[in-house]
Amino acid sequence: MTKSELIELIAVKQQHLVYRDVELAVKTILEHMSEALSSGERIEIRGFGSFSLHHRPPRIGRNPKTGEPVALPGKHVPHFKPGKQLRHRVNGD
Amino acid sequence: MALTKADMAERLFEEVGLNKREAKELVECFFEEIRASLEEGTPVKLSGFGNFDLRDKSERPGRNPKTGEEIPISARRVVTFRPGQKLKSRVEAYAGSSEQ
Numbered sequence: 001m002t003k004s005e006l007i008e009l010i011a012v013k014q015q016h017l018v019y020r021d022v023e024l025a026v027k028t029i030l031e032h033m034s035e036a037l038s039s040g041e042r043i044e045i046r047g048f049g050s051f052s053l054h055h056r057p058p059r060i061g062r063n064p065k066t067g068e069p070v071a072l073p074g075k076h077v078p079h080f081k082p083g084k085q086l087r088h089r090v091n092g093d
Numbered sequence: 094m095a096l097t098k099a100d101m102a103e104r105l106f107e108e109v110g111l112n113k114r115e116a117k118e119l120v121e122c123f124f125e126e127i128r129a130s131l132e133e134g135t136p137v138k139l140s141g142f143g144n145f146d147l148r149d150k151s152e153r154p155g156r157n158p159k160t161g162e163e164i165p166i167s168a169r170r171v172v173t174f175r176p177g178q179k180l181k182s183r184v185e186a187y188a189g190s191s192e193q
Contacts, residue, residue, distance in 0.1 A: 001130045001137045009126045014119060017111070025109050025119050029101050030142045038183040042095040048124045050095075051174075053184060075185045078143070080174030089132040090147065091169050 003030075037078050047085035054079045098124075131172055143176040 001009075003026065011022040033051070036043055043051040053076040061072045082090070098120045105116035127145065130137050137145040148171050155166035176184070 001127075001135050003139050006123075006126055006130075006137070006139070010119065010122050013122055013126075014115070017115065017119070021109055021111065022119070025105050025111065025116075026123060028105060028108055029120065029123055030139060032101055032104050033096065034142060034180055034183055036096040037180065038187055040187050040189040044095040044097055045124055048128060049172075053187065076187050078174070078176040078180055078184050080145075080172075082172045086128055086131065086172060089128060090172050 040076075045083065047083050049083040049086055050081050052079050052081070053077065139177075141177055141179045143174055143180055146173050146175060147171070148173055 007019075007023050007026050010026065011017070011019050014022060017025075033043055037051060037053065040053060042053075056075050056077055058074040059072050061070045062068065063070055098117075101120045102113070102116040105111045105119060106113055109116070111119060127137050131145055131147060134147060136147055139145075150169050150171060152168045153166050155164055156162065157164055
């Protein structure tokens, strides 16, 4: 399912809203979530899951072309932990 | 301090102009449709944010960490999230020491 299919599905269920508002709302939610994570804030949605940042320590990488070592700085990566309801529904239990 | 559904609904009220009830329902519907898609086995791809994929895991040996007793972990289907390039670059720039 893509973002536009998700917007369609929500628009069908929220008949009282115009399509354009549903589209804007979905984009606003995703932007809000991205903003939170990029400022180091967690996201917690009961029954769905939580998003947080995991830290990757600095390491020495290599330029794959020349084999030369390159120092790579530490960074943060987004992490998702599915909630109980999502875990159970996906697993059919 | 974590982002919650209530915060998202508040922003939809302020920025999209939905009323409070509509905003709350929309946020609920957003997460429910994603769950429903994953439940029926369809991955969800949200460009600019990331993909929710499904993986089938086969049975593997496990252990009760309290008693040390060996118990098999049954075969199961799990959800994984792969952040998109755009989200990854935005988060990478975060310099704080958030071991949350």
